[in-house]
Amino acid sequence: MKVIFHEDFYQVYTSDPASVEGRMEAVVKVIQPHTEFVTAVPASDEDIAAVHTEHHMDRVRRDGLYDISALAAGGAIQAATAGLTEPCFGLIRPPGHHASSNSCWGFCYFNNMAIALEALRRKNKIQTAYVLDIDLHYGDGNVNILGRKDYVTVHNVEAHRRDDYMDEVTREMEHCHADIIGISAGFDNHEEDWGGLLTTEDYLEIGLRVREAARQCDGGCFAILEGGYNHKVLGHNVLALVRGLSGSGLL
Template identity: 60%
Template sequence: MKVVFHQFFYPVYTSDPASAPGRIEAIVDRLPSHAEMVDAEPAPENLIELAHSNVHIENVRRKDLYDIAALAAGGAVQAARIGLSEPAFAVIRPPGHHASAETAWGFCYFNNMAIALLTLKSQNLINTALVLDIDLHYGDGTVNILDHYDWVEIHNPAKNTREQYMAEVNRILAASRADIIGISAGFDNHMQDWGGLMATEDYYHIGKKASQSAFERGGGCFAILEGGYNHSVLGQNVAALVNGMAEPLA
């Protein structure tokens, strides 16, 4: 299974938790041996413009964060393209699901998921898409950009127990007929992270179910990194999702 990554994601670019030192190392050090690393490439500005206004793009540029945000967006686009034929995961930062067309907050700058799906759609590579956002926090930016399109479904499960949460995820994925499933993979809802809800094995099952649901119907599947801030468990949780996504094709 391919993992999109770049060494430029290692350096700290701001003071927020998504950019904390050691966060990316905690993930890369725990990636499974079957992960085939692919170098991320920056998204060209014309693809970023599919999701964001010129004013917003210039605001990110003035903060001196354009290059790293464009690299993250490009990594998401690559993972989505790869995901059309085999599951793929993008280890990228900054995250993106709180980035709207005109504004951004929550450690996000460009909406990586929206840019990836709009790119595939604009290039006639997909007709329909499903976004499964498993981050602790609601992906308001993704909804802001994509919700008015009738070709994409967006789901942000929110349940009080693991059992309810996983049942909802299974229901969503079982019902999907989308050409591609994109997972906004936040890991901050883990029982040892901010949300305190999910177990590591849950990420394995989400990855497996998403990949299985997609490829059994001739569709694609990819995931991109969003949140997750407890470095002591983040790597094992990412590895669990990656292993789950790869399992149906093993």
């Protein structure tokens, strides 16, 4: 399976946990032998401006975070575009699901998911989309931007018990009808991460269920990295989701 990545994502661009040294290295070490890496390219100003205000873009520039954030957004566009024909994972940072059109927080600057889906929509590559947010934290930016679009359904999984969580994902995928399914793939709900809820095998199952839903819709699917901060398990959790999306069903 293709993974969108760039070595610039190794850089420590801020002091927040999403940017900490070694985070991306931990993922690459585990997944690279099993995947095909494709180099990310930055999103254009036009792509970003379709989602964010000029004021917000200027603020990100002043903070010295525009280039790395545009690269992450571009990687998301590539992952979504590839996902139309085969499952794809965007190994990108900074994350994006807390970024709204004119504001951001939670280690996010540009909303990668929104930028990617809006790019596909403007190019008439999709008519409908579904966003499954599996991060520990509610993706308010996704909801603020995409929740107002009549072509997108956004669902944040909010169950607090493992079985209920997986049942919620199953129900959502059984009733999903979209040209493309995008996963805001946070891994901080893992049992050895901040949330302490899911197992590595659960991420495999989530990937399998999303893949099957996309197949039933005759559509595509992709995922982009959001949270996940325990380097000892993050790479294995990413690999589990990737293998689920690819249909291998093996860990």
